[in-house]
Amino acid sequence: xxxxxxxxxxxxxxxxxxxxxxxxxxxxxxxxxxxxxxxxxxxxxxxxxxxxxxxxxxxxxxxxxxxxxxxxxxxxxxxxxxxxxxxxxxxxxxxxxxxxxxxxxxxxxxxxxxxxxxxxxxxxxxxxxxxxxxxxxxxxxxxxxxxxxxxxxxxxxxxxxxxxx
Numbered sequence: 082x083x084x085x086x087x088x089x090x091x092x093x094x095x096x097x098x099x100x101x102x103x104x105x106x107x108x109x110x111x112x113x114x115x116x117x118x119x120x121x122x123x124x125x126x127x128x129x130x131x132x133x134x135x136x137x138x139x140x141x142x143x144x145x146x147x148x149x150x151x152x153x154x155x156x157x158x159x160x161x162x163x164x165x166x167x168x169x170x171x172x173x174x175x176x177x178x179x180x181x182x183x184x185x186x187x188x189x190x191x192x193x194x195x196x197x198x199x200x201x202x203x204x205x206x207x208x209x210x211x212x213x214x215x216x217x218x219x220x221x222x223x224x225x226x227x228x229x230x231x232x233x234x235x236x237x238x239x240x241x242x243x244x245x246x
Contacts, residue, residue, distance in 0.1 A: 139196060142167045143207050146175040146194045156218035172197040179218065185228035186216040 100108075146163070153159045162176035175194040182189055190213050196205040219225045 138167075138169050139205055142169070142171060142173055142196055143194050146173050147192055147209065150175070150177055150190065150192055151213070154215070154217040156215070156220070159218075167196065170199065181224070182212065183228065183231075185225050185232065186214055186219060188213050188215055188218055 145167075146165075149163055150159055156179065159177055160179060162174070164172070164174045167173050173194060173196050175192065177193070178191040180189050180191075190211055192209045192211070194207050198205070
């Protein structure tokens, strides 16, 4: 008879080679938690892509509306504003306020654009102010001549001061 401590019966050796039910349940729980975390991470990535894509589309719609202002040579048409349907089934409405500056043919334009999305309760709104050189937008040619004369006078004064130094 060999030593009883080194030899195991057949049933004892089978039990040591397999996993217990508790070990299997713990492994399945860990796997399920990892799968849930990976799935939620994937959904977060998809949602992020959707938000970025929506933001890019909205910026393109605003840029298209602003481009309509920049391309229009007729001041009266620009002051009437505009409205159009975007590619994303949104409704864009824009308007401008134009005011003269102290420089001939340069105007300060306050551009406002709203994008109404049927899927959102509040419209997206963007307001921009920019300077625009538009000789065709001059209403009063007398004012234009006066502004040009004032600019010429300022230039001559500056040149005169520089010569005296």
